Amino acid sequence: MSRETIDVSRVIDDARFNRFHWMVLFWCALIIIFDGYDLVIYGVVLPVLMKEWALTPLQAGALGSYALFGMMAGALLFGPLSDKIGRKKAITICVVLFSGFTVLNGLARNPTEFGLCRFIAGLGIGGVMPNVVALMSEYAPRKIRSTLVAIMFSGYSVGGMLSAGLGMVLLPSHGWQSVFFVAGVPLLLLPIIMKFLPESVGFLIRQGRIDEAQRMLQRVEPSHRSQPGQILTMPALKAGGAPLLELFRDGRALRTLMLWIAFFSCLLMVYALNSWLPKLMNQAGYGLGSSLSFLLVLNFGAIFGAVGGGWLGDRFNLPRVLVLFFATAAVSIGLLGFNSPSWLLYTLIAVAGATTIGSQILLYACGAQFYGLAIRSTGLGWASGVGRNGAILGPVLGGALLGMAVPLQVNFLVFAFTGLVACIAMGAFAWADRASASARQMRWTLAPDAR
Template sequence: MHKINIHEIIDNARFNQFHWLVMCLCALLLIFDGYDLFIYGVVLPVIMEEWGLTPLEAGALGSYALFGMMFGALVFGTLADRIGRKKGIAICFLLFSVATVLNGFASTPTEFGIFRFLAGLGCGGLMPNVVALMNEYAPKKLRSTLVAVMFSGYSLGGMMSAGLGIFLLPTFGWEVMFFAAAVPLLLLPVILLYLPESVGFLVRQGRNDEARALLQRIQPDLQIGQDTELEIVEASKQKTSVLDLFRDGRLVGTLSIWVAFFCCLLMVYALGSWLPKLMANAGYSLGSSLSFLLALNFGGMFGAILGGWLGDRFDLGKVVVVFFAVSVVSISLLGIKTPMPVLYTLITIAGATVIGTQILLYAAAAQFYGLSIRSTGLGWASGIGRNGAIVGPLLGGALLGINLPLQLNFMAFAIPGIIASLAMMLFVLSSRRASVAAAPLMATKA
């Protein structure tokens, strides 16, 4: 009997049809996730008028789904470790799809908020599990790029939401936007049939035959017999705590990445929730306002792919600093009257450097923390960021409530980008110092 390390097989595998399948299915799930999350910004101008909501009330209503996301990530992340990523993903997908359909039947803001919270639970649980599954199966040299390409499905979902809104809202009303979420439910059997389970989970459960079959698909020329023992190398047998994130020179880096996550997600959800309404207030038609949201998400998809490519070739922290700096300029210029082609270009750039940067931050955090504390580091950074996502719609509502000029609204949305850019500069310097400090230790061990 001989042993094989499943991580080595996956890391060194050549990209093949199996990887395509995993990436496409995960991207498809994130398309539906993105549709659900950006749908609120699409229907916001209509429901504010129909229900007589103040900007502050509308901002609070938009935050319910984001509260749900925060709890969903905690609940379903833990649950998936026990029942498997595939079942966890299927439960989350079913939950947010059904809750979104029920949103179309809401007759009061209270009912609407309850269903948005439930949908947020599913969305929040789906995203980390899908990212973790893609990370597990992606070859090491393509990992950042494949995760970025997969994550572009999130922006594509936002584009679908805005595109459908342009055609359906004027004729059928806001309810049909939520009823459309019933269509993805038809794909649930496909997800259950073709999405692979985590190979690590299968090995830990003693389901070695299923694990061997998956490894054979990952590396078809590999000889795996019934006598082959599958080995998982755990990074550390010791329990980790959040305090480990601040040890060994990581204090400044951890605080910096937390600030960057918070500010980035604040901008993502402030723009996603309020861009159509701000543009409608500026005199643009509903169709034009929704097309701006379309451009924002198209930029996010492009920025995710470009950022992943640049992150694999250059210093990722510096790439993030540049993205944040460009986002500040592009968002600040949105409040100035410009020709339509220029305005669309600015919105696309803003989407690329805000939504795209959200994905780069996950990669930067994963590279900063060692394997033994990586899950803890990502979990806490994401959790801090979710607080920014909750604040974003509330901030937009508060700004509209005091009737600021359009330019000042967008300048206020850009301020978190300045803070995030400065935080990431500190992060780059901290990472460099940590690497220099670790070099003598590595040499001694060698």
């Protein structure tokens, strides 16, 4: 008697969106909201810290990069680690790190203590991103996968808006420490999050926990019924070797490199703007409250960019959508340094947020689509980790430019140039993607003759 084989990926791809998907989306988005809050918080308090601790622009830029060094290490560590211990455990560790040490930031007495706490918090901030993206991608139906990942990751911008909004309320009356103490909320919610957040079905299968995997599949697709002797399979690479090398095999080398360049350039723009936009606008003559409102608009625009870009990506072609977004980012950021009416300035900042922070979110969705399940966490972890070099460089570059006292326009034109680099990289990615699809189609067409 033959045993029935079930392709788990096909069951998930073809599932109808239901209550289970809403649950995964909600809890992953909530984690990203806290993640975004903890990350953007530095740009909110930067003008106050520079004054209180007498920091030079270069020192302030370096201090902002400590968290980003931690994020790079966290992405490289927790992406592959989750394939061994499970995404749920990896996410739990990351939440404890980024929430706990952000709270400790509020107790820092000097830049050294502050920087150390930011670095350790950065480990969690960077480690949680590839894992929640991979988890959401794994359970999302194929037809709306980009949209769901984009909606989930727009929580980053909600967290950024929350950080800026609370900063406007708390900074004048309660000091900069108060906005860090708010970051302790996720620790209180962690038991609830971990109760409802599902484990990766791929991890359950690899661990031989078939009964749990079957129950998870029934939640994903209620029409699925487990049968005695049923075999669950998921597409996985059969080739051996280090997971990192798999990112460059089977025609993936060029697209992997281009994705890394796009991540690097995009994250440079994102963290340069999130760290220095309030200070640059403060120097341009705007008060602290107005400067923080620009940060609020930047992250507000990102929500529309992420969700709109995800919708376009599901209906057209996500790499090509990213080419358009990065070109728009270069133009909008380049125009920020020139005198503009208030309505135009706010519009440019919203567009910049939509096409930089929004594009960062779409890049994760693009990577999740590109890499197969077996190497998805590793692929996203390395793309994010390499991209963190751009995130580290962004605040330092902004501090160096500010220290050189260059005209305001030069600051923004330098940031805009990286948008052009990202545009070219994603153009190359889209070209290679199309060439690969054509090659597969040709092999499929010729297959009958080969037989």
